[in-house]
Amino acid sequence: MKDGLYSAPQKDIRFVLREVLEVERTLARHAPAAAIDNETLDQIIEGADRFCHGELAPLNATGDQQGCVLKDGKVSTPDGFRAAYEIYAASGWPGLCAKEEDGGQALPMMASAILGEMLSGSNISWALYPRLSEGAYRCIVANAPADLRKLYAPKLATGQWTGTMCLTEPGAGTDLGLLRTQAAPAGDGGYLLNGTKIFISSGEHDLTENIVHLVLARLPGAPAGTRGVSLFLVPKRLPDAEGRPGEFNQVFCDAIEDKLGLHGNATCVLRFEGARGYLLGEPDKGLAAMFVMMNSARLGTGAQALGLNEWGYQKSLAYAQERLQSRSPVKPKSAGYGPDPIVCQPDVRRMLLTQKVWAESARMFLYWIALQIDLDLHGNEEGLRREARDLLALLTPVAKAFVSDNAVESVSLAMQVHGGSGYVTDTGIEQTFRDVRILPIYEGTNGVQANDLLARKVLPDDGARLKRLLAMIERQDQAWADMPAMAPFLAPLSSLAQRTQTLLPGLLDAAVRDPLRFSSCATDFLRIVGHLVYGYFWCRAAHAALTKLPDGDAFRSEKLAAARFYFEHLFVEVEMRIARLSASADSIMEPAALECR
Amino acid sequence: MKDGLYSAPQKDIRFVLREVLEVERTLARHAPAAAIDNETLDQIIEGADRFCHGELAPLNATGDQQGCVLKDGKVSTPDGFRAAYEIYAASGWPGLCAKEEDGGQALPMMASAILGEMLSGSNISWALYPRLSEGAYRCIVANAPADLRKLYAPKLATGQWTGTMCLTEPGAGTDLGLLRTQAAPAGDGGYLLNGTKIFISSGEHDLTENIVHLVLARLPGAPAGTRGVSLFLVPKRLPDAEGRPGEFNQVFCDAIEDKLGLHGNATCVLRFEGARGYLLGEPDKGLAAMFVMMNSARLGTGAQALGLNEWGYQKSLAYAQERLQSRSPVKPKSAGYGPDPIVCQPDVRRMLLTQKVWAESARMFLYWIALQIDLDLHGNEEGLRREARDLLALLTPVAKAFVSDNAVESVSLAMQVHGGSGYVTDTGIEQTFRDVRILPIYEGTNGVQANDLLARKVLPDDGARLKRLLAMIERQDQAWADMPAMAPFLAPLSSLAQRTQTLLPGLLDAAVRDPLRFSSCATDFLRIVGHLVYGYFWCRAAHAALTKLPDGDAFRSEKLAAARFYFEHLFVEVEMRIARLSASADSIMEPAALECR
Structure with a gap:
């Protein structure tokens, strides 16, 4: 914490990168194609901290207070969000790990993990606009035919456009097999989509000229259940061959949700009414194609949890160091009554250390996960790649659910350390308490994650x-x-x-x-x-x-x-x-x- | 739950009263002065449920949305709050357990426990206006000289006026020894108080013509720390000898807090600027005198926790029974896919049962506590009275902290059962999630309770x-x-x-x-x-x-x-x-x- 705002725990981050995970050495030895040296990592840490502390953290409370406004189908984000996004995109942050051919910097996933923690810690509502783009980018790279990829992937890699993930419908949440959005062939190789999607984070906003929706829908005659679900790319505005966004597609933002937290992020109801879309991957194999993005979003939820956990800890530690109340039990009686900072009280320290240790645990785990992604993609031995892939499959639900449940507990403790002050709006920790509570819910509830781990990752093999x-x-x-x-x-x-x-x-x-x-x-x-x-x-x-x-x-x-x-x-x-x-x-x-x- | 609103779990309540605690028999045998028969208990259950379900529950969401408004030093409560209060007072609920000489009904504390659960379950923000009066009444009865008691106790017992508890100051929360409000003798036996109190629940409102503040302050030359704290009664308006409220006392509501929840209750900053007050109990023994009210408020927090826990359970159970998603694991495969209500899913049942069992546990515990209060006051054997007193002392911090922590967990699970719908405002559970979070904080944080239990209730004897x-x-x-x-x-x-x-x-x-x-x-x-x-x-x-x-x-x-x-x-x-x-x-x-x- 610096000037009352989030600032990154650079020393803790370096300890994990250098001493615990030995990132430089590990990648150089096992995945040289993804190698990165400590100096580059330091530059990322310092640059990301500068941006997050300097640009995003000051917009966190105001973004919560102002919220988003929907008028005539257009969403206005809170003051400053757009300007911060312009700096973000101009600095190359969106394409940190994107391929060079798409205008990215081709850095290892560790770079994204570091950035993700800081973006969420300083302003999770803002972070949700650009961060889903990373998964959308990877999903397009993995599934799109060459022409689509060439048109869309660079837009996401450079941050000119953002991406969304459109899965949930009023009748289909956990059970995606129930979804009803239809995609009919348009006759020219494209499709026309009809249906309503809900809970779409960043589904409509004013940060970029275009938005790329990745939408699950059914082809005519598709089998019932999850086996009849296909994935489509549906732009908000239809681009011409050079990628200039033209006429508006038939995608309408009918409402944005009033919700407990994340006020600065627009959670949208999107109506597709004959919207033009393009198939990604195979027909009826949409869930498999979407899983690249889904897993990315689940790991992203872990990163958000880490960021908010860290921020709650910073805030409550600062409060505990300032708030004078009662006598320190370690002070000699002769030193008089006090009062002393409450950080001296064992029960307060227990609450602070719980937050600190959950955050540091999550950091080691999630940064290591990032390392596994690079080992999976670029490992120089098949055995290593296989091990990384297996561990990633096993632990993605853990990275989503375990980390987010711990973060909810941590932020609640951060509020508790503040006592009565924590419950009032001015202090700011109540915002974090509201914001963090979405994490065990979205991107598959934590109950769904637990079932995924046991029934799909442990039982089958x-x-x-x-x-x-x-x-x-x-x-x-x-x-x-x-x-x-x-x-x-x-x-x-x-x-x-x-x-x-x-x-x-x-x-x-x-x-x-x-x-x-x-x-x-x-x-x-x-x-x-x-x-x-x-x-x-x-x-x-x-x-x-x-x-x-x-x-x-x-x-x-x-x-x-x-x-x-x-x-x-x-x-x-x-x-x-x-x-x-x-x-x-x-x-x-x-x-x-x-x-x- | 009935018509989407809170309704009391009458059958569960009767099971505790009749089968588990055998209230009728226990009081008749051990504290005949407090005896109550099952039929009277039933009348209380049914009458309280009718009032809470019919009058308070419909104001819960609207009270949250409207909040309180402070204008020119006056607080307006949300629409309907005042009308509900008039019905409440006219029905005799405020004096359920007050003495007959004060206009009360002299029922055992069990009556209050039952009512307390339902008031909080249906509308905790509203409940906080009248419910502190009960502790204030008991504190006045225990500590006030005859003339003061005669003037004030009946006003609280009949609900004509409400009471508050003014302890916290900006520099004195957990550590009341640091409080600085001064009380100077006025020369006529009264005192003039100067100082600022914060976080005063129901400190100012428009439900009654007068408010009775119980205020901790220091007499001139009082010793430092908690040994120099005295207790004063400070009315908002000074009554004449017949109890008609006259001119306004020098008590000013300078602000009400914006806060996470409890929007319908005014949390006030009160400035005492030469306000007339009257000493309750002995000089410098204010903390001991206040403890009657403090313990009442702590048990009251337990009751609030029980009410919100029960309400969250009702709401999430209803949702789980309606929401169709995925297949029931107990349905034969031959019955086809479904979808079935999510209440069939073991992980959802785990969350529902956790809430249900926490609520039912709290009900047995808190109703038993109410029984101990009557055994302490009216028990017909010294041994019994002593045992009741000891167990009350030991378990009051447990009733506050254990029950409230479990309620926070329960309501969080209630939100989780709702999935994405739980995070949006319309569903209403997010209000309960915000409301319940105050409970581990106020009336002594749960850390303070834990310390009270171990260092003051277990260690000394x-x-x-x-x-x-x-x-x-x-x-x-x-x-x-x-x-x-x-x-x-x-x-x-x-x-x-x-x-x-x-x-x-x-x-x-x-x-x-x-x-x-x-x-x-x-x-x-x-x-x-x-x-x-x-x-x-x-x-x-x-x-x-x-x-x-x-x-x-x-x-x-x-x-x-x-x-x-x-x-x-x-x-x-x-x-x-x-x-x-x-x-x-x-x-x-x-x-x-x-x-x-």
């Missing part, structure tokens, strides 16, 4: 991908087993890995014999996997602190204390989660008040 | 009061030990009671040897005590269901399933809490980023 994670933990355990200072960290993690291994067969068996019990375990299981991951990274962080930071250094002690706090206070949640897994499904399924026909 | 609770659990365990059907409930509770007994000496010892560790345990310890209490009540509920409800009855099965759900899913939280208690204070106190001078 009999836990093979999960065992890759356990093996990674086991390798680490063995590598550092001779360091007594590592024992307090390695021991509980290793024990959890073994317990997970032990309970896995029973869980997989339940999928067949007792599917209700299996389903009812999903959320608890996701929390356990989350702690396997965080435990793994706190071991790495502790090891990095012990071996790479100078003895006696305050930052070193702080990281070791954070690792201890994690294992002593947060990791122990697994005791509760494992206990729950042994419950039968009866108490969940029986109660008649919750009649289920 | 070496755990004697806590051991009363453990003994109560032990007696129950022995009484029902011969019922095999009770074993799944009694066993985990008994085990927790023993573990608590075992860890108590170490904890008390830490208070002396390692006070930072002691303090840092407070929140986890409160959660453990909360589960001792809830576990105790779910044993009683299960026993009542088994012995008093007919075999094969759906309601009986539901209560037993709820008890199982409680022990299998919620009670197991203690595993995590106990694990945390063994942590040292180092990881909390060390991190240098949280510098503590």
Whole structure:
């Protein structure tokens, strides 16, 4: 925090990049095509911080107060949003990881992870305008025919246009198989779309001259359910061959939602009424094609969670350091009554450290995820690529749900640290409390993520991908087993890995014999996997602190204390989660008040 | 829920009153002066439900949208609030438990507990206007000289006037010893007060002709800290001897807060500028005198939490029963795809049951607390009165903090069940999510409650009061030990009671040897005590269901399933809490980023 505004925790970020993940060395060795040196990473950190602290953070509260306005089908964003976007696009941030041929900078995904954390921490409502474009870009690159790609991908890479993801309809949310938007062939290779999409973030705005909607719809005669869903690219304005946006397409913003938070971002109801669209990927394979963007959005939600978690921590720490109330318990009685800053109170410190450690855990995890994406794309050995791909598939739902649930808890603690002041508008933390609450809901609720993890990522391969994670933990355990200072960290993690291994067969068996019990375990299981991951990274962080930071250094002690706090206070949640897994499904399924026909 | 509005869970309430707590029999036997029969309880339940569902619930959303308006020092409450208040007062609700000599109905506190749940569930912003009056009334009865009491108590008992509690100042929140408001003798036995109080709920409004402020202030030359704080009664308008409100006192509402929720309630900044006041209780003993009201407000916060928890559950259950999405896992495949109501999904049921069981647990606990107040006041044996008093002292912070934290979790789950719809304003659950969040903050933050429990209720008597609770659990365990059907409930509770007994000496010892560790345990310890209490009540509920409800009855099965759900899913939280208690204070106190001078 600087001048009362978000500023990036540069030192913590560098610690993760250099000491914990060794990004420069790892990419140079295993994915030279995506290599990046520490100096370039530093430039990104400093440049992104300058932009986010200087341009976006000052617009965060005003954007919340003003909100968006819909008039005659056009959305006006809050004051300053457009000017900030112009700076953003002119600085090349939209295309950080886009290909050079599209006008991008072809940097590794780590660059985007760093930027994503800061954009969301400083102004999540603003960040939602450009950030969905990244997934849309990747989806177009993966699925569009050459001519479409050539027309649209550079517009997204340069930030001239933004992208949206149009999935949800009034009758189709979690269950996309129910969607009813129709796409009829126009006779010229294109399609005409009819239907209504809701909850479309950034669906209409005044930041760019055009918007590219990626829309799920059904072709005539398509099979029912998810097997009859296709993906279409539908521009707000139809471009000519040179990419100049021309006449308006038949896409109408009928309403924007009044909602708990994210007031600066327009959540739109979009009506497609004979809107021209272009097929992306194969007919009826729209969900698979969309998954590139969906996974990107899920990881993006994790990044938003990290940013808001960090911001809440900065804000509540600053408050706790300023607010004088009661006596410090570490002050000698002889020093008189006080009052002292409340940061001295153990219970306040518990709340602050919970936020700090959730944020730092998320950072290690999400930056590592970014590394896996580059290893998947550019790894120089098939085994490495395969491992990265498996871990990404396994852990994407964890990166979405675990990180966002922890962020909601963290921001609530940030409010709690503020006491009564936290509940009033002026302080600003109540905005963050409202903003962060969307994260467990959108891009697939956290219940959907838990089900995705258990039923789609663990069950189908009999836990093979999960065992890759356990093996990674086991390798680490063995590598550092001779360091007594590592024992307090390695021991509980290793024990959890073994317990997970032990309970896995029973869980997989339940999928067949007792599917209700299996389903009812999903959320608890996701929390356990989350702690396997965080435990793994706190071991790495502790090891990095012990071996790479100078003895006696305050930052070193702080990281070791954070690792201890994690294992002593947060990791122990697994005791509760494992206990729950042994419950039968009866108490969940029986109660008649919750009649289920 | 009825017509989309809050309606009281009458059947659940009756189950607690009749089967679990046996209120009629218990009071008749142990506190005949407070006796009440089931028919009268039924009348209260039905009458309160009629008023809350019919008058208050329809004003809940509109009150939130309109909020309060401050103009020229006067607060206007939202449309309909005043009319509802007139009906409320005319129906005698304000004086349900007030003494007959003051115009009250002298009913036992159970009547107030029932009413309190429903008022808050239907419209917490409205409820905060009259409900603080109850504590103010009791505080005046306990502390005011005869003439003051005669003038003021009936006004509160009849609801002609309302009461407030003026503690917090900009520099004095948790630490009331820092308060600076001054009270100078006026020479005629009265005092003139000068100072500013903030966060005063219902501090100014248009519902009644007068408001009675109970204000903490310092007499000239009073000792520093909490030992120099006195309590004063300060009316908004000075009444004549017949109680007709006359000229305005020098109390000015300078501002009302913009805040996250509770928009329909005016949270005021009150400036006392030579305001006439009257001493309540002894000079410099204001905190002790105020504690009657403070404890009442803390239990009131529990009641608010119960009401909002119940309302969130009703709302999300109704949504889950209506929203068709995905296939029910219990439907035979042959029945086709669906979609079915999401209430059929195990993960959704988990969220609904968590809310339901938190609400039902809180109801048993808080109604039992009301019973203890009557046993304390009217019990016919000193031993009983003493036990009730001890348990009340011990469990008031638990009733405030445990119940409110669970309610925040519950309402968040209610939002989660709604998916994207929960985040938009129309659905209404986002209002409840905003409203409920104040509960862990006001009337002493939940951290303050945890410290109160551990450092003031357990430590000073070496755990004697806590051991009363453990003994109560032990007696129950022995009484029902011969019922095999009770074993799944009694066993985990008994085990927790023993573990608590075992860890108590170490904890008390830490208070002396390692006070930072002691303090840092407070929140986890409160959660453990909360589960001792809830576990105790779910044993009683299960026993009542088994012995008093007919075999094969759906309601009986539901209560037993709820008890199982409680022990299998919620009670197991203690595993995590106990694990945390063994942590040292180092990881909390060390991190240098949280510098503590």
